[in-house]
Amino acid sequence: MQKQELSYEDSKFTLDTYWLDPISDFDEPVDQPLAIICPGGAFKFQSDREAQPIAMKFNAAGMHALVLHYQLIEDGKAVYPLALQEMATTLNWLKTQSESHHIDLNKVVLVGFSAGGHVVASFNSIMLNPDERKKIFTDDLEVEPSANILGYSVIDMTLGWPKDEEWSMKISPDIYYWQAQEHLTKHGKPTFIWQTVTDDTVPVMNSIIYAQKMDLLEIPYEMHLFGSGGHGLSLSTYVTKHPDGGDYNVYDAKWWELCVNWMKLQEILPKF
Amino acid sequence: MQKQELSYEDSKFTLDTYWLDPISDFDEPVDQPLAIICPGGAFKFQSDREAQPIAMKFNAAGMHALVLHYQLIEDGKAVYPLALQEMATTLNWLKTQSESHHIDLNKVVLVGFSAGGHVVASFNSIMLNPDERKKIFTDDLEVEPSANILGYSVIDMTLGWPKDEEWSMKISPDIYYWQAQEHLTKHGKPTFIWQTVTDDTVPVMNSIIYAQKMDLLEIPYEMHLFGSGGHGLSLSTYVTKHPDGGDYNVYDAKWWELCVNWMKLQEILPKF
């Protein structure tokens, strides 16, 4: 892993980059898809459990991976709209990297967990709509994602998380950013959604309302709501399990296999 | 397979029975769970594609299986409430069979596809609520199901299927039976729901509204909405594929494995 520093206006932010090397046995390098991962952490931190272990799964599936350290509540700054501007900056930066790292820019996937999912869903809703985007990002968006993956994602901050409005105000004093589903348009991209119905932190209704909005707008989606397990499962395997036990659910680990199948369906990965 | 004829009042109906034999190597026979399967077919017929092939999967998983030939639109009769009375009659009949066939009556699962799913969902909503049940079934319900499995199920007949109200009126002149979700109470049982979001016959919103109602009532559920494939997929493998091609989707076949996991979670099947 190598750190990459980028900036939007005067705000610096960091990417963890996990590049695949080209396979020199091949006559010429193959461009590979890429995943940009937004870990969760309640906008207070970014959990390592949803960073490198997730990047490793994408790498193993033949995809480059980046972990975006999007804006948190810190230094007196709000998350929004800065997190969205950082994501857009990251996407545009990919264009400068595609030749040296052999990136297939038509196969970029945004991946968000919990709070990080709110960033991804908001990007999908707001930033892919040119009319809304240009209010907060004056450059062109030169690289668009082709799909999103949302794990136990916050969608609407009025549905139970955060628990108090004061916290929501710190995330964004502008309530425009509270409800990602409200801004979704036909510009939104196909989205894979998974969560547990027994999530005791972010109510599953977050996932359901986003799916319903996608359904209404006829945007392709897939949604898996598992019957057990709590919040923050990450891979739901021993790899991301807390050493002291903690939450872990063998059935929910199926999400990754389902997600790979779906990426094949979306032609991000080859079918065979 | 052996046919079993039962009757509710003066209406006769038929079960296809797929009993597991006890394993004589064991010191004593083990009581096995049982699935009652309601195939789809628009209330005009019951599709063989959702009958024996499904029964075989339950048998292979160590469960007895019955296919219930519930009341169709025929002989000038409506489906409801007769289909519900037949299901109740079947459940009570199980009690008479449990000793000879070694049935674990605490592990009975109702399984419905498409129109057959409407029967199962309605039974879950209406017949497990003693106040409603006694209006149409005066006997006690001596055996209750412990879980339901709904595949691309019709839930609410006003959501797109049937296409014309005339058809709905034939299914049930009493509109009380049109919307299964409306009658769901806390008496409802844990339910596994799957469908494709691209179902072109029964809108996926049928599944979503039933899940939402379960969520509201805090009834355990699990829901898998796949991103591709049409209506009537059954197992979504070569086993139930039309010889002339037709609808078939390799990704959606995962529903069965997810369903087995969920039955383990519900302790209908052993975890190991």
Added chain:
Amino acid sequence: MQKQELSYEDSKFTLDTYWLDPISDFDEPVDQPLAIICPGGAFKFQSDREAQPIAMKFNAAGMHALVLHYQLIEDGKAVYPLALQEMATTLNWLKTQSESHHIDLNKVVLVGFSAGGHVVASFNSIMLNPDERKKIFTDDLEVEPSANILGYSVIDMTLGWPKDEEWSMKISPDIYYWQAQEHLTKHGKPTFIWQTVTDDTVPVMNSIIYAQKMDLLEIPYEMHLFGSGGHGLSLSTYVTKHPDGGDYNVYDAKWWELCVNWMKLQEILPKF
């Protein structure tokens, strides 16, 4: 399941038949492959754990299944050559059933476990070689199997099972029948072999020597030798687990999935 009685000369024997019904939704019935299952049981009995539960797996995979109650050591009779004559008789009988039950006679698989595997391997070695067959079976063999599946199979009765030669003499006073690999010729059919290397009853060398002989003769085969688990695992899942615990190994249950893949490779089952 229905019992079917057949006879070879004056010896009667029984089949348990598990026929798939045709799917009436299809324009015309589809001919299905068929598996003939020989359970193990040390030639003293046939274990139910390797009978119906195995038949159910084949049925669920879209194949007819028969359990052959081949000759045991009883009534003062030896197993061989009668067991082989019974298998040949069963295969020829299939021809009389293929039209009524829609059997694809080009896709018949012989499946043997433990002692039952010795019957299958011996059939493959001896009875598919016309020169040897005609010595003990004067009719033509009108239906040939297209593949074999051997689970923890006895191959060579001098390799550790049976423990005493007296037992082998009861199985077959003619030592010609003791070593199935010795008689294998190029007439043998593709074979799937699985066992555990830790089998404490039938040494794994039985599987290995049969594979080596197939390799030498350039007969296609596949072999999976698992690193743990004992003898007689059957499906190695809860379905065939002794209620009082007994041998059971979650990793070894993979054999079935590998076996289905191999049947696809052999074009016994459709690839998709």
Added chain:
Amino acid sequence: MQKQELSYEDSKFTLDTYWLDPISDFDEPVDQPLAIICPGGAFKFQSDREAQPIAMKFNAAGMHALVLHYQLIEDGKAVYPLALQEMATTLNWLKTQSESHHIDLNKVVLVGFSAGGHVVASFNSIMLNPDERKKIFTDDLEVEPSANILGYSVIDMTLGWPKDEEWSMKISPDIYYWQAQEHLTKHGKPTFIWQTVTDDTVPVMNSIIYAQKMDLLEIPYEMHLFGSGGHGLSLSTYVTKHPDGGDYNVYDAKWWELCVNWMKLQEILPKF
């Protein structure tokens, strides 16, 4: 990936290191298992197809990974015994890294493909036997592997690969090193072996004779011989497939899942 240069006596060699970072959310870092990967390439090169893509699978499974660029036929040097000395040097070097990189030194796995498998099998046979080791490696071996994984591995250079003895002489003028199985002792470690029986480059008998020797010595092993596919399959998925088609077999890709199960069995990975 970072390059690490090591040396044995005056020979320099290189490792590609793929370290997992500790998860900072945990109270304290967890020591992780480690895989040392020896790609194949006929001792003329090391194939990238068996390097980083394999390392990524181990990383994704929660294991550190190194790719060992063992001695090739070049610069007038032979492969043996230098490749073995390099492997020993690498293992001892791990001890200096275990604290900083959180390596569980009791869970080190050697992984070899094709020619690289010959290095691993030879290490297992020769270098884990103290009597033989001290003839070519005078230091103590401070870190021992706990298991081996061999993919379509060369074991015995007289069994069909290399095709001419001249080549074998370049690999090792000392014929002592030609037949890895000959030197195997009870010091050898549990080994997972996989190959295709249709391998047209390295005859499958290589795998079988090593398994037989392990069986004789009562060293735990597991062996999967698939019925189709050629040599050099690597992961046997799209990830390592030649862009121009080439060899690729969907069924053989199961080896990785079986291998992970086996690592669980060996307690290199947690069972859940």
